[in-house]
Amino acid sequence: MKKRVLLEVNALKTTFSTRAGPVTAVDGVSLTLNEGECLGVVGESGSGKSVTFASVMGLVRANGRIEEGEIRFMGRDLRAMSAEELRLVRGREIAMTMQDALTALNPSLRIDEQLAEMMEAHLDDLPVFGPARKRAIRDRSVEMLRLVGIPSPEARLQQYPHEFSGGMRQRIMIAIALACRPKLLIADEPTTALDVTIQAQVLDLISDLRRELGMSVVFITHDLGIVAEHCDRVMVMYAGQVVEEGETSEIIEQCRHPYTRALLASIPRPELRGQSLNPIPGNVPDLRDVTNECRFRSRCAYAVPACSRPVMMREIAPGRKTRCIRDGELA
Amino acid sequence: MNPAKFFQRLLQLAPVLLGVSFIAFMMLAMTPGDPVALIIGEHAATPEQIETLRRDLGLNQPLLQRFASFLADAVTGNFGTSFYHRRPVAEVIGERLPATIELSLVALIVALVTSIPLGVLAAIRKNTIFDRIATLFSLVGVSMPGFWLGILLIMIFAVNLQLFPVAGRIGFSHEVDPITGFMLIDTLLHRNFAAFGETLRYIALPAVTLGLPMAAILMRVTRTSMLEVLQQDYVTFANAKGLKPRRIFFRHALKNALIPTVSVAAIETGSLLGGNMIVETIFGWPGLGRLVVESIFVRNYPLVQAAVLLYAVTYVLLNFIADILYTLLNPRVKL
Numbered sequence: 218m219k220k221r222v223l224l225e226v227n228a229l230k231t232t233f234s235t236r237a238g239p240v241t242a243v244d245g246v247s248l249t250l251n252e253g254e255c256l257g258v259v260g261e262s263g264s265g266k267s268v269t270f271a272s273v274m275g276l277v278r279a280n281g282r283i284e285e286g287e288i289r290f291m292g293r294d295l296r297a298m299s300a301e302e303l304r305l306v307r308g309r310e311i312a313m314t315m316q317d318a319l320t321a322l323n324p325s326l327r328i329d330e331q332l333a334e335m336m337e338a339h340l341d342d343l344p345v346f347g348p349a350r351k352r353a354i355r356d357r358s359v360e361m362l363r364l365v366g367i368p369s370p371e372a373r374l375q376q377y378p379h380e381f382s383g384g385m386r387q388r389i390m391i392a393i394a395l396a397c398r399p400k401l402l403i404a405d406e407p408t409t410a411l412d413v414t415i416q417a418q419v420l421d422l423i424s425d426l427r428r429e430l431g432m433s434v435v436f437i438t439h440d441l442g443i444v445a446e447h448c449d450r451v452m453v454m455y456a457g458q459v460v461e462e463g464e465t466s467e468i469i470e471q472c473r474h475p476y477t478r479a480l481l482a483s484i485p486r487p488e489l490r491g492q493s494l495n496p497i498p499g500n501v502p503d504l505r506d507v508t509n510e511c512r513f514r515s516r517c518a519y520a521v522p523a524c525s526r527p528v529m530m531r532e533i534a535p536g537r538k539t540r541c542i543r544d545g546e547l548a
Numbered sequence: 549m550n551p552a553k554f555f556q557r558l559l560q561l562a563p564v565l566l567g568v569s570f571i572a573f574m575m576l577a578m579t580p581g582d583p584v585a586l587i588i589g590e591h592a593a594t595p596e597q598i599e600t601l602r603r604d605l606g607l608n609q610p611l612l613q614r615f616a617s618f619l620a621d622a623v624t625g626n627f628g629t630s631f632y633h634r635r636p637v638a639e640v641i642g643e644r645l646p647a648t649i650e651l652s653l654v655a656l657i658v659a660l661v662t663s664i665p666l667g668v669l670a671a672i673r674k675n676t677i678f679d680r681i682a683t684l685f686s687l688v689g690v691s692m693p694g695f696w697l698g699i700l701l702i703m704i705f706a707v708n709l710q711l712f713p714v715a716g717r718i719g720f721s722h723e724v725d726p727i728t729g730f731m732l733i734d735t736l737l738h739r740n741f742a743a744f745g746e747t748l749r750y751i752a753l754p755a756v757t758l759g760l761p762m763a764a765i766l767m768r769v770t771r772t773s774m775l776e777v778l779q780q781d782y783v784t785f786a787n788a789k790g791l792k793p794r795r796i797f798f799r800h801a802l803k804n805a806l807i808p809t810v811s812v813a814a815i816e817t818g819s820l821l822g823g824n825m826i827v828e829t830i831f832g833w834p835g836l837g838r839l840v841v842e843s844i845f846v847r848n849y850p851l852v853q854a855a856v857l858l859y860a861v862t863y864v865l866l867n868f869i870a871d872i873l874y875t876l877l878n879p880r881v882k883l
Contacts, residue, residue: 304790304793306790307789308790312788312789313788315788320782321781321785322785324782324880325878326799326800334795334799335789335791338789338792377880379879393789
């Protein structure tokens with residue numbers, strides 16, 4: 218079955234103006250996401266993974282702007298859209314969940330209102346007004362809470378966010394995001410704020426809903442474990458650029474970039490118990506003074522003099538890309 | 549809030565009021581100047597007459613005994629007789645109170661309608677020229693003494709431009725029978741719209757003088773909290789949900805941003821009472837503030853004592869209201 222392309226980003230460049238000068242947080246990112254597919258976007262803090270998808274949704278903070286690049290969703294150019302057109306895409310077709318549901322849900326509004334306003338803003342198959350409309354919205358709200366596994370949803374709709382546990386809040390945020398049955402869900406660090414036991418539940422929930430609703434999912438995370446278990450494809454980002462891309466199994470078993478290798482090596486494993494962990498030495502470079510050379514060079518165990526030249530993303534097999542000149546030796 | 553907590557809070561009022569009454573009483577007693585001498589005048593009084601008057605006023609008793617009988621009477625709602633007016637204190641205060649409440653409320657409205665929009669705009673247009681001007685305005689507003697601002701406004705708008713009257717509550721050309729004591733309401737009840745407009749012109753300058761410092765404070769509070777709220781994840785999430793900008797602004801941002809503003813406004817309303825004394829004196833406003841100032845000059849002990857008690861009750865109640873409003877607006881907080 219040939220999959221249709223849902224989201225296509227080409228050479229995206231997003232820059233923030235700061236007191237210390239402009240910072241290019243996303244520098245030439247390209248990606249393709251098919252319908253029904255699950256993409257994992259991996260990288261350290263500051264790698265540009267969140268900003269990439271904030272750019273897609275048109276939610277870059279006030280001091281940042283998209284300098285260049287193309288963003289197409291179902292063939293439509295999102296960058297060419299007016300604010301109002303883009304608003305109708307957000308929530309309706311591309312939904313997002315945030316890292317911490319405690320701060321993402323409005324503390325002074327009840328859950329029913331936070332769900333209802335989402336449907337009010339987008340759904341046009343509701344009764345136009347009056348009690349019928351209210352009832353329809355309420356029924357859907359109950360249905361959504363049930364879908365994400367909130368017990369006694371009727372009663373809990375009346376509550377405020379602080380009256381729920383962390384895992385339940387995350388579920389509610391997912392319910393809100395999915396209330397209009399979007400085609401794409403961007404889950405930004407969906408488990409970082411959660412206990413380990415709850416993490417698995419929330420991830421399984423998202424994966425189940427993905428199958429059930431037939432949507433695409435982007436997991437933004439720094440946890441390769443999540444990616445290995447839930448994603449079809451992986452995109453590894455470093456210092457505002459994509460450094461490696463491919464099928465999940467290929468990336469995990471045969472990575473072709475030293476950064477990915479270092480990330481994989483830094484995961485604690487039970488069989489290596491007692492040994493010290495393998496952190497990546499050094500820090501992510503300051504994006505204000507990156508040069509043309511390979512951005513990972515200063516921390517790379519495989520660096521050679523040739524790495525001081527610009528390194529481009531190369532396709533080494535269909536759908537398989539890397540940004541390393543020594544990828545052959547890594548295999 | 550449950551009723552038990554509510555009454556507990558009310559009970560906490562008692563020690564505060566007792567303390568305030570006692571301090572006010574002692575300060576008055578220690579102030580030089582003899583009310584008897586001030587009432588009778590310097591001359592034409594025999595020592596017997598003076599002694600009789602002193603006994604009539606109850607000033608011959610020991611200090612603590614006077615305080616005790618004041619308290620005992622106050623509890624029953626009897627605040628004694630005004631030395632000066634020869635009428636019950638409660639009656640005299642009751643006549644003047646509406647004017648002061650009316651002025652304070654209008655000042656509060658002035659403060660709210662200027663500070664909230666300005667504060668919100670300053671936050672949205674952070675670091676622009678508008679923000680700087682608003683900041684300057686609030687700095688001036690906070691630091692300008694009320695008596696000076698009042699005189700300045702009179703000079704510019706009443707004397708030079710003649711847009712507003714200099715002083716008073718309403719011109720002699722209008723006769724309004726009091727119903728509620730609130731001139732703005734009474735004129736409307738009488739359907740006397742000319743008098744209503746006149747009353748507005750009279751109240752404008754004192755209300756601005758009284759409201760401006762409060763507006764300055766509230767503007768800063770609103771700006772700061774709006775800036776904070778706009779950075780919150782729930783505003784980003786509301787945007788990600790594709791809500792209409794109006795809804796994000798009013799329902800998500802403003803509602804949360806106004807929580808501190810409302811609390812501060814309720815507490816600051818208490819401080820309007822202090823400002824009243826100065827503003828009412830400058831603008832010849834026939835309210836409680838001016839009455840208290842006059843009463844201090846003539847050592848009218850019972851009236852000052854009762855007024856201080858009233859101020860204290862109002863202040864504590866406003867704090868109480870601030871707490872309640874805070875709870876109502878902020879579901880995470882329980883009293």
